[in-house]
Amino acid sequence: MPSRKPVPAVLPWLTALAAAPLVLIVAAVAATRFGGLDVATAHDLLTWTVARALAWVGLAAALAAAVLALRDLRGRGLYAAAALVLAGVTVAGFERQAAQFRRDTPRDVSSNPGEPPAFSRLAAFHRGPAPTAAEACPAARSIPTQVLAQQAASALVDAGFPVVRASTFEVEGVHEGAWFGFAHDAVVRIRPGRTDIRVAARDRTRPDGGATCRLAAELAAALERNAR
Incomplete structure (x- = not known):
């Protein structure tokens, strides 16, 4: 029975290189959330500059690992498979997010842009x-009824906006992104026969990939559910 060929010493290192961008991203997120690292360093430099470039290096390393594994798939295939999956997921994730960032998406939307709720x-x-005109984000829609303040507060929480201020006719909340903590603020204005919403990103200098509109859609849907 032929003996299994030894695993080349470089193969684990190629797999580790394919995993390096993900490790760097996790470290950057952790440093931002718990270590006090500023967003410009963690997000713009470590993630979108260093890790993104390293992702392509990792993909090249994964392809090299695959070539080495062809000589002994049983003994080396696991390394190559792990490297290809890690590198592929990382590069695809960056490219998908980059495509979303290239879109000109609004970062301040309201269901009533002519008379938007005020923070x-x-x-x-x-x-x-x-706020941007309603056509840019049709999901930011009004609720054709006067909801209760408790219903508005509940809808904000359901949409991921913990309440920071509540009165009889106006409720405000703040949503923090799970990764780098980018904040979006929301306000619900209650009037007879109509309830309006507004969602705005605090950071207007970076593209948000449509997050503002998605959050407005979630808030509008939560209000509709609670108003039934």
Whole structure:
């Protein structure tokens, strides 16, 4: 019975190189959330510059590992498979996110852009231009009824916006992204026969890949459910 060929010493290192971008991203996120590292360093430099470039290096390493594994798939195939999966997922993830970032998506949307709800407690974060026209985000829709403040607060929480201020006719909440903590603020304005919403990103300098509109859609859907 032929003996199994030894695993080349370089093969584990090629697999580790394919995994390196993911490790760096996790470290950058952890440093931002728990270590006080600023977003410009963690997100812009470590993730979108270093890790993104390293992802392509990792893909090349994974292809090299696959070539080495062809001589002994039983003994080396696991390394090659792991490297290809890690590198493929990382590169695909970066390219997908980059495509979303290239889209011109609104970062301040309202169901009533002509008379948008105004932030109160969170006003200091939103002194820029008025919200984008409703056509840019049709999902940011009004609710054709006067909901209760408790229903508005519940809808905000359901959509991922913990409440920071509540009154009879207006409720505000803040959503923090799970990765780098990018904040979106929301306000629900209650009037007779109509409830309007507004969702705005605090950071207007970076593209959000449509996150503002998606959050507005989730808030509108939660309000509709709670108003039934």
